[in-house]
Structures are given as structure tokens and as C-alpha cells.
Amino acid sequence: MIKLVCIAIVAGLVFDLVEPMEKNQMNSLSARFSKRPPRPGHIQREPELEVYSSVPIQCWTEWFNSDNPSRGGDQETLSKLRRQYPEEICLNPAGIEATTLSGTPADKTEDKIFKSDTTTGFICRNRDQKHGKCNDYRVRFSCPPPYCSKKVCWTDWFDRDNPSGTGDWETLSSLRNENRGKICESPWFIEAVTKDSPYTPAIQTGENFYMFSPTQGFVCRQRDQSSKTCLDYKVRFGCPCTE
Template identity: 35%
Template sequence: MKLFLAALVCFSALVQIQALRWSAWFDRDNPSGSGDWETLADQNKIRAVCPLSSPIAAECRVRGSSAIFTMTSGSAPNVLAHRCSPSVGLVCKNSDQRGSMCSDYEIRYLCPSPLSVWSRWFDRDDASGTGDWENLSEQLKLGAVCPFGAKPLGAECRERGTNNVFTEFSGNPPDKLRMRCTSAGLICRNSDQPGGRMCRDYEIRYSCPANSAGPRPVGPIGGGPNNNFGPVPI
């Protein structure tokens, strides 16, 4: 009995991870008054930025720009009273600027998600046609990717046969991707690749909510034909 309980604890530790996700971009203020106050406290009054958790990082940019900066990296075009802090947000005061107003900023937060489980790795397509279409909508036609049909929280991708994992926000995919490893899947089109070459063959796995409700799936642990979830080797 003790061995069984120990094995159960180890199993739980294997399948539970702390998933991370970026919030939407928030732009609740503009600099027409005293400045641009994109504070976490004010945004939370509108709706929770990170439900049931606190942000662990933040990214900021001038609205309409792709030049991102954080609390410790990148360049902001203004003097900031609070520089893109995950605990405070961003504050730019017009009174701190020399001869100009603040730019209009937006901010997003990196949020811990509830405990989750990884699905098995999926590879439903290859690049022999128009490309490698590992998108969620097509995979769902073959069966649920998350327990009880829950919506994925995120994803990890890799070229088949390698351990070089990348996500929507990190890592380096070897091809130009139309859809870069999101909770909606991955799409690589041959027509987007330079030199007329084809896409690699990719596989994807999904981060799934561990507290979904509904009937339990039937099948062997570890990603058998009737069970797409469980502790699967990376």
C-alpha cells in the first residue's frame, strides 16, 4: 500500500506543471491628462489581469509599435516613474518629460495558470503537400487533445526526432511559421520558406487544465490510442 501511495505521488508530480500564459495587451489610459497610468491596480478594477494569481513578469510597448521593453531590458522613449513592473505596471508622468507629453503605452502580464497536464505529442501531418498543418482544429477531428475536451492553455512544439522545443514566445523554430506553436496549434507553409525548400515535420503537445470536469477517458496511461494525456517522456 505504501509503495502504491508513493507511486501515486510521483505520478502526480510528473503530470502537474505550472503553466504560464500572457494576458491580453491593456491600454486603459492615455497621456491627455497628467500622463499615462497603466497600473496593475487600476486594470484589476476593470477585470482581473491574472485570475487567482499574481503576474510574474510584464512587457510594455508604445501603442502601435512592436518595440517591446521590460522592467530590466529594452528602451522606453520616455522617462518613466514605474518601468513596466509586474507588481505595479507602468506609469509615465507628463511632468517628468522635457518639452513633450508621454507616449501612449500598453502593457501585458505573464500569468501563472492553474496546475495542468501535458498531452502526448501529436504529429497528424507532414510537409509533403502544402506544408505541415498541426493546427488544433484539425487534430480535434481525430479526438480530444485535453482531458474531457477542455481548451488547451498553451503548447510546446519541436521538429520530429529532436529535443529542440520552442513555444509561442521562446525558442527558435527552424522554419518560418504561419502559426507559431500557440494553443491553436502550429502551421508551416512550404510557400513561405526561402529557396523553394519544404517545411520540417513538426509535432506539438498541449498544456491542458488539470481540473476539468466530466467523465474520465478510458485507456492506458501514457498516451495510448484512447488516452492523449498523462506523463509522456519529453
């Protein structure tokens, strides 16, 4: 049996499933995004369906630089950054990246890095360096879409098929044929939820998926399920926002 496939491509990178965000932080983000006025020509998100916790993708936040190495070293810790940049960093980052202010990756410098992880953040101590001082660093974190520097605009929800035959086939090619001009050329993300309320993210249903890709679409095949029956799903795609 073909096991669960959840693939999302973001600028050529493939990421693992992200951890769900806490409910209060999700609500805060929802409120913040819902206050933004709609812009002409932009695809609007459906406010009653906040299912980012089901999206098997991540992207990068903006760069943060809260410290310099003038006193003891450069400490870009998560606790400090969250105080200085509230709601700008997710609760459970999947990755961290650190570079000098000029863009050189931390591991390509001669500095000895004391900490660089998604629990503490980044710390370079002057006392650990041969020349007595660290470079000045900036950091960013891998998080779900609402936190990322790339702005995502979501399409409408699409439901072209039902699981009465071999399964539920919501392929990108078929959806494009039936919805001309409504899906961008190269979607970054895909979301799939059950068709009927209460909406359940596909990856929380326990079903096995033959296809789950922003560049191909979504397919649930009856034969891959222990019950031999798929639920009925609808999908939408995350696209680059057009200015």
C-alpha cells in the first residue's frame, strides 16, 4: 500500500511536517491578518478556515538582528527576539539560519559558535574566538506561512471530484481546466480539508494519500484505505501575491 505522501515545495526546498501552532497564537495571527484591507487583484483567504497547522510546509521569516558583539558576544536568542519582535517567530521553529550582516553563513566564518538551534537561538561568545571578538550576526527561522517574508495568497477552495469511483482526484491539471485563470502557474503550497463542516485537515484523518503536492494536486485512492473508501476533500493552493 502506498503510504501517506505529503510533499510541499517552497523555492525548490522540501520540508518536513510542521508542528501545530498554539490556539491563542493562531487566533492572534488570524485577527492580525483579517484586519488587513483587501487589495485589488489579490486572492483573499477564507477567514473561517484557519488550517495552517495542517500545511506540510515551512518557509523563512524575516532576518532578525537584536544584538552586536560589543559586550561579551552576539546573542540572538529566541527569548530575546520574541520580546523584541512579538508574534514574528513561531512557537516551534523547524530550522534556524545565521549569517553575518554581509551574508556569510556562520559556519563559513572562522568563529566558534556556542549555540545555534531552534530551542535557544544563536550565541557567539567573544571569549571563544582566537581574535577575541565575534562577527555581527543576523538570524532567521523556518516557520509556517503566516510568519514568512514571502507573502502567500490563497485561492478559493476547489472540489471537482468525489470518492464515488476510484477515489477523490483533485489534480492540479484538472482543476486548472475547470477553473481557468484561478490558479497561479507555480503554486507554493497546497491545503486539503474534508468537504463538509466541521472541516478536518487531510493529514489528521488517518487516510493514505497517493498525491499531496502543490505542483500536482491531491489524490486519495479508495484502494489505499483499510476501509476501501476515501472521505470527500476540497483543496486550495498558496500562490505568490501579485503587487
